[in-house]
Amino acid sequence: MTDVANRAGVSPVTVSRALRHPEMVSEELLKRVNDAVQKLNYIPNHLASALASTRTQIVGVIVPSLTNGVFDDYLGAIQDVLNPAGIQVLVTNVRYSEIEEEKAIQTMLGYHPEAMIVTGVDQTERSTSLLRNAGVPIVQTMDVAGAPIDMNIGLDHIMAGYAATKYLYDLGHRLIAHLTARGDPRARRRHAGYQKAMDELGLSSQGLVAGSARPSDVEMGGTLLSEVLANVGRVDAIFTCNDDLALGALFECHRRGISVPEDVAIVGFNDLDFCGATVPPLTSVSTERRRMGTWAAEAILEIIRGNGRRPKQMRVDVGWVIKERGSSGKPRRRADQVSTGVSPDMAHSDHEPS
Amino acid sequence: MTDVANRAGVSPVTVSRALRHPEMVSEELLKRVNDAVQKLNYIPNHLASALASTRTQIVGVIVPSLTNGVFDDYLGAIQDVLNPAGIQVLVTNVRYSEIEEEKAIQTMLGYHPEAMIVTGVDQTERSTSLLRNAGVPIVQTMDVAGAPIDMNIGLDHIMAGYAATKYLYDLGHRLIAHLTARGDPRARRRHAGYQKAMDELGLSSQGLVAGSARPSDVEMGGTLLSEVLANVGRVDAIFTCNDDLALGALFECHRRGISVPEDVAIVGFNDLDFCGATVPPLTSVSTERRRMGTWAAEAILEIIRGNGRRPKQMRVDVGWVIKERGSSGKPRRRADQVSTGVSPDMAHSDHEPS
């Protein structure tokens, strides 16, 4: 910075001002400084800047996965809001590991982010305490918490799992299987929702559920379906914890000559892009990933730019929508979308699922 | 830090040493300090630490996409090497935009990373100059450069595209279509390889190529195939610039009652996980994503931990492998893998594709 100052014939402090608060500096100096910056290819040391100003312009984001198309949309939305505001997003992928998450949070706090966005509401006690004591806005996303650390936007996965199952039941299916992969907490809740529905509907799920401890992939969808079929011979319908498994199950049906949806209906979860492109197109429970990211980022921006004024609404349930497509049989309602919902304790939400 | 020092009854400098160089401090003090750190939930300010020591422990990684399963493996590999070494990986997704990349590089350099890993070899002049002048190790990955900025690990996409096309030709196909999405430079090279093969084989590609400016997704595979079929009526084989398009094309074939591989052969690119799980399984050109990430990270680690000693080998061609599966017809060779290669100017590489 001193070099730039010398070249522009001003003091270093003026350079700092020209860069940070251009309105405090005369037009002419501003130009001289900018020229010098150009010539010398000067890049301010962000670390020193952050240290001196105690504004790091960093927001930390923890995601449990990147393979998953889900988090790409979500991250993209966050960046779209934060980057234009000059805020750098620090992403850490903790691969569905609570202990990696704990470490990641600790490491991130060492960078003194101005806010943190974490996925899910199932942080360990230590993670929670770290976040709570960080003294910065925290947003938990993707799931709804009874007692959020700070702000919270998400949806109720138990209800969503319940609704998907009930949807298949209403279509006339009784032997409804559930396939699930590595048990991230939200997938487990969807499973719980399935189980709740089966119980309430008086159906046994005996032999109809298959799960794996490994992270999900398409192939696993086939494997898990095969497992269920080995148990129970046949099924009417399949609800999977995500779209990859649904796709795998769909292929397994092709392989076995089982017609979808005539013999078996399939419902996935997340409504990734490819769901509309399969044969038949996959019915899936659609979640508003981008909206969760956008909301989280905007809430944070409002707080850190708006003198700590907090948004009036600290909790949002974005709900879900069952996108009905060919894999679950002919739509029997007029619309493409059926069965949406927000969790009851958030019915005050100003934003119903659209 | 002062608080910790007070609580432990030592000077701040001792705390710093206990944390940074535990071997320089007596056992007893070390314990006292660690206890105090625990009690106070002290997290060192990484910014101050980096500023004072001029070791940021940061490595910057630029990726053009996250949707893509490709970059997840690659990033995971990089983190697996760097995180255990106490290095934080700063990731920026530049969404296939050169201008976003330029900005991202500039921003990252403000954090004074100890090394940078960038995807591809097609940086703008300004990006190149920024990287060159950063004074830290740079690795370009995924592609091979004639004149790399610094280190380089990748593969020759022209040759890979050529080989995939030639492979289909050798299977007896003549009407070989090529589907390609948003033109990232590597996809364009694969296209160029396809074109080169067609030219050399004396085949016309008239009407057989369809592309889109949008980022690829599964649905687009179907759309592009439809476009080609509208042009030319029928095709023998399809080579796509990635697996998403291959999957989409496969579904489009199902939809149209075209048998794969009897009527049409399909070859994708990248060999993502799902290729083995489709019906029929997709033949795809497999690339060593994890290995590229691992190599880049290890090369960097060696330099920044090993007193700047540079690895003997600065350029590596990892080649590719055509994973032959059902979608391209019966394997006519004994092995699952055929046609591999490294680019000729790197034939000296000590590591042939395995």
Next chain:
DNA sequence: GCAAGCAATGAAAGCGCTTTCATCAAGCGC
């Protein structure tokens, strides 16, 4: 025409650490 006010710039202090350098006590050989 002069004090008050203001805009533009610079000097100095300090953000929270690490690192060099100095200090001090203990251990050692002769």
Next chain:
DNA sequence: GCGCTTGATGAAAGCGCTTTCATTGCTTGC
């Protein structure tokens, strides 16, 4: 016992910025 080394600790300086606070030269209003 004296000078030496050695290991452990502390004091001070400084990393590259930003932010108060002080200074300077001007414009104002009456």
